[in-house]
Amino acid sequence: MCSPQESGMNAMSTRMVTRSRTRGPGARPRAGGEDSAPLGKGEAAAEGRKRHSPVKHQQKPQRLHVAYEALDGEKGEGSEPFKVPTWEPQDWQQQLVNIRTMRSKKDAPVDQLGAEHCYDASAPPKVRRYQVLLSLMLSSQTKDQVTAGAMQRLRARGLTVDSILQTDDSTLGKLIYPVGFWRNKVKYIKQTSAILQQRYGGDIPASVPELVALPGVGPKMAHLAMAVAWGTVSGIAVDTHVHRITNRLRWTKKPTKSPEETRVALEEWLPRELWSEINGLLVGFGQQTCLPVHPRCQACLNQSLCPAARGL
16 A cells, blocks of 8 residues: 555656646657647647747758749849850851941842842732742742842733743743753742632732742741741741851851751841841852852951851
8 A cells, every 4th residue: 555645646647647648739749759740820829829938949940042933024022033044156246247347338139139129019919929939939049130030021921820820831931041940940830829829819828837838938938038028027048148157157056057957056046136137138248258169258357256267
């Protein structure tokens, strides 16, 4: 039998054990024990009021800095815009300024005989657009002077979709000769004109995918047609001149093997506001100074900035 003193001590021990085992929700976890469930915001505040003694050795919460890209028109407090690093060629801006200076007279063949000069300005809009497309089809692998001559002969007979479809292949060949690949172009012109009459009411399509789907129309022609005929900048028009010069200046990350590959490479970094200018600027530069064979580097303002000139 226990003495009264022993009974009191056992009762006190029982109460202490019970209190330690019935810790309320939100109590700090015991060392080596299981973590308690996290508190909600209101519960945490209520539990804090119940406690009479402050929690010792409480760690100061650390601030977590998160970088994110803000949506258009949205500015977060203290946020910085997300910047994607882009490649651009060395000295390209000065090279462009120099080319503009050399082309300031606008006296290259493309300046007087390019696609924007070959159509009949007095013709209805639909006919003008058709003539722009035809001049571009004729210009492939052909000097501007030869293309302009062929367009003059065609316009003298009334250059419309209907007139071309009514002209036999032999006569059409004589009218466009000696443009490059004139026999193939006779076939392409006839096929394209028939499609325009059947599907577009005699007009030309207003999108690059539809234009390149026409027989004899490539990407360069399509982008120029969009710019000249429709007044829309859809991409950079790259021909052999632009392809050659941009590779010589190293305006592409790596050498490109085709005009279309060059177009894709240029559009990755060249500011869009320059897309409409670059074709005519570089074509004329290629006709007068940066020639395919024996370029006139001694007369070029970019001689000291051009990797190709330094290698000669």
